[in-house]
Amino acid sequence: MKPRGLLSAAMCIARKDLREFSRDGVGLLLAFLLPLVLVAVFGFIMGRVGGGGAPMPRVDLALLDLDRTEQSAALVTALLASDTLDVVRPGPDSAPWDEADVRERISSGEDPYGMVIPQGYAEGADLILLRDPGRDLEEQLVLMSLVGALFDAGGEDFAWEMSKRGLEASGLPPELTGRIEAVVNGFRFAVEAMFDEAQANGSFDEDAAFGGGDGADDDGADGDGENAGNAGDAAGGNAVGMAEILQLTLPLELVDVAPEGRDAQLGYQVTHAVSGMTVMMLLFSLVGFGRSLLIERDKGTLVRLLSAPVPKSSILLGKLLATFFTGLLLVFVLFGFAHVVFDIDMVSRFDTLLVLTLVNCLACTAFAAAIAGWARTEKQADGVSVLLILTMSALGGSWMPSMMMPEAAQAVGRFTLTYWSLRGYQGTFWYGQHWTDPEMLQSMGVVLAIAVVLLALASRLFRTRYVRT
Amino acid sequence: MQDAPPSLLAVDGLTYAYGARLAVDHIAFDVRRGEVFGLLGPNGAGKTTAIACLSGLQRPAGGTLTFDGAPFDPVERPADRARLGLVPQSLAVYDDLTALENLVFFAEMLGVEDPREAAVAGLALAGLQERSRERVRTFSGGMKRRLNLAAGLVHRPELTLLDEPTVGVDPQSRHHIFEALETLKAKGHSMLYTSHSMDEVERLCDRVAIMDTGRLLDTGTPAELAERAGLPGADLEATFLELTGHRLRDEA
Numbered sequence A: 001m002k003p004r005g006l007l008s009a010a011m012c013i014a015r016k017d018l019r020e021f022s023r024d025g026v027g028l029l030l031a032f033l034l035p036l037v038l039v040a041v042f043g044f045i046m047g048r049v050g051g052g053g054a055p056m057p058r059v060d061l062a063l064l065d066l067d068r069t070e071q072s073a074a075l076v077t078a079l080l081a082s083d084t085l086d087v088v089r090p091g092p093d094s095a096p097w098d099e100a101d102v103r104e105r106i107s108s109g110e111d112p113y114g115m116v117i118p119q120g121y122a123e124g125a126d127l128i129l130l131r132d133p134g135r136d137l138e139e140q141l142v143l144m145s146l147v148g149a150l151f152d153a154g155g156e157d158f159a160w161e162m163s164k165r166g167l168e169a170s171g172l173p174p175e176l177t178g179r180i181e182a183v184v185n186g187f188r189f190a191v192e193a194m195f196d197e198a199q200a201n202g203s204f205d206e207d208a209a210f211g212g213g214d215g216a217d218d219d220g221a222d223g224d225g226e227n228a229g230n231a232g233d234a235a236g237g238n239a240v241g242m243a244e245i246l247q248l249t250l251p252l253e254l255v256d257v258a259p260e261g262r263d264a265q266l267g268y269q270v271t272h273a274v275s276g277m278t279v280m281m282l283l284f285s286l287v288g289f290g291r292s293l294l295i296e297r298d299k300g301t302l303v304r305l306l307s308a309p310v311p312k313s314s315i316l317l318g319k320l321l322a323t324f325f326t327g328l329l330l331v332f333v334l335f336g337f338a339h340v341v342f343d344i345d346m347v348s349r350f351d352t353l354l355v356l357t358l359v360n361c362l363a364c365t366a367f368a369a370a371i372a373g374w375a376r377t378e379k380q381a382d383g384v385s386v387l388l389i390l391t392m393s394a395l396g397g398s399w400m401p402s403m404m405m406p407e408a409a410q411a412v413g414r415f416t417l418t419y420w421s422l423r424g425y426q427g428t429f430w431y432g433q434h435w436t437d438p439e440m441l442q443s444m445g446v447v448l449a450i451a452v453v454l455l456a457l458a459s460r461l462f463r464t465r466y467v468r469t
Numbered sequence B: 001m002q003d004a005p006p007s008l009l010a011v012d013g014l015t016y017a018y019g020a021r022l023a024v025d026h027i028a029f030d031v032r033r034g035e036v037f038g039l040l041g042p043n044g045a046g047k048t049t050a051i052a053c054l055s056g057l058q059r060p061a062g063g064t065l066t067f068d069g070a071p072f073d074p075v076e077r078p079a080d081r082a083r084l085g086l087v088p089q090s091l092a093v094y095d096d097l098t099a100l101e102n103l104v105f106f107a108e109m110l111g112v113e114d115p116r117e118a119a120v121a122g123l124a125l126a127g128l129q130e131r132s133r134e135r136v137r138t139f140s141g142g143m144k145r146r147l148n149l150a151a152g153l154v155h156r157p158e159l160t161l162l163d164e165p166t167v168g169v170d171p172q173s174r175h176h177i178f179e180a181l182e183t184l185k186a187k188g189h190s191m192l193y194t195s196h197s198m199d200e201v202e203r204l205c206d207r208v209a210i211m212d213t214g215r216l217l218d219t220g221t222p223a224e225l226a227e228r229a230g231l232p233g234a235d236l237e238a239t240f241l242e243l244t245g246h247r248l249r250d251e252a
């Protein structure tokens, strides 16, 4: 006879746990299928539906005014008043920005959008809108706010300026545009009067106003399509979005600022959905698995383990090992699925994903162990874990990107494990960061710190509530 | 008078309290090598608590333990725990594993050199060779009890603590368990045995201790106890009732 040491005993327990786990066929299927289904559903929904949603989230826009004229100031004021934009400007104490700073903020993922009001804006120079391509969910909000702000700042003349640009962009020669403008100007006052009247009546009869010609509508649509196509070519073959169309009629120059190495086809929402659901399901699955400690106590087998000639801490360690291993397996099954179905390249960034996943699984394992250590019954464990995981997932950004949530929610979200786990995964999926990059190290550092605290808590609870000598 | 065989486990002044309630109150006895020692007492007497203290599950509030002449600290020293076998009162086996897997796992945990061989021997002891590859979930209560017994014996401990190993089984299983224990006894195996069945104890145990509400009332052979209780020649049940009274043990 040779009493086993800590690790050897822990491995025995982990093997036994995994064997028990593998016996429950339906449970096993659910444990892996449920996360797959959720990742798939969320991925598809977020990939296809690029907007909508009832509550209007606010989007960060880094703003730089180089013009410093009355006109530019009016635009800045209008943008600041927008209730969908959070305008970001350098603080009173920090150094003033230049265009490169704004660009840097977008490529580093700090803000999804930036706007530079160039010198000469008052004389007609185009605004520069910097954007992270692929973030089309927020793009419509930004553009709508921008149009609103331009109207606010420029008054109704701006509308006519916009129409003129539209006509020019449609390919009409300038002299024709001039003549159309002259003709249209005649209508301008009539139409304005009509709008005023409609507003006063509270109704607007579209057919009566425009004759309701279907053909006319179709023509218009065709024209848009062509223009949009040209704009798309000009923008470098990107899919045609609202921005490209609006660019034709707004004094706007579009600049894409994407981090290097990102797959052009990848949608932000898809990578977000995959990482968000993965982190959430990892927590759920591991908490479920961690209940084996509670079951050992209820079933009486814990007594055998505690009376065996092995260090008592090997029981907790064995459970942690089995849970950790299950977590790794789950994440890689989910990522394999996402690799195939959503074309998210997992292979080229494998080292970063591995390091991130090791750290995240450790933290989720520690979370599961802390819950199992605290709970006196399985019901308690289920209740508190559902509550905590759903709250962390909502606030930490598993369901909806953090930046689209109200300020206060974002602030609270930073205290969740979910937020930092997600930040790591999005760092590699979206911003193409390597695990050695400072931002990644920061995210992983926070996750690791949370893991250490939770492990200490779990081990304390294990000693006071399970070993109880 | 013949010298008594040397004591294997000596318990002196053992005390344990759950909060303010003294569950084990300064008890002293010794289990001799090769002996089956019966620990009797009504429900709530403190038998399971005493066994938990002996097997390192609970840290006694007081008292000393000596095993084979040396200080014994099963709470702190895994090597001390290795000398004992425990057959818990509650069924402590894994339902989703087979009988064989259960025994292999416990043999591994108990530090057996060849867990498989020990597990196969355990299956024979439990009479479960035929069903060894079936999950315990499908077993009857008697089969689970037999497996529970074998799991505490796979490492051939020097002393086995058996907490009501026959509770809730049919006469066939009880008979099987009994034969197994008698075989072990014949081979010189030392055991501490608790049960509420007086005829079991009379049949198996050399000496018994009777305890009630945490205190030890008397220790000796059944005949000695009967005599000291003023009922010479009486059976163990009569002696037990004489010593512990007829009051029901329902109150907390």
Ligand SMILES: Nc1ncnc2c1ncn2[C@@H]1O[C@H](COP(=O)(O)OP(=O)(O)OP(=O)(O)O)[C@@H](O)[C@H]1O
Residues within 6 Å of the ligand: B018, B023, B041, B042, B043, B044, B045, B046, B047, B048, B049, B050, B089, B252
């Ligand atoms: N975990 C516990 N917390 C508080 N009190 C307990 C606990 N376990 C047992 N007790 C109390 O300690 C006393 C001794 O209980 P114990 O289980 O040791 O008795 P027992 O002799 O084994 O009884 P039984 O024959 O019913 O198994 C009882 O009064 C019981 O209520």
Ligand SMILES: [Mg+2]
Residues within 6 Å of the ligand: B047, B048, B049, B089, B163
């Ligand atoms: Mg008991």
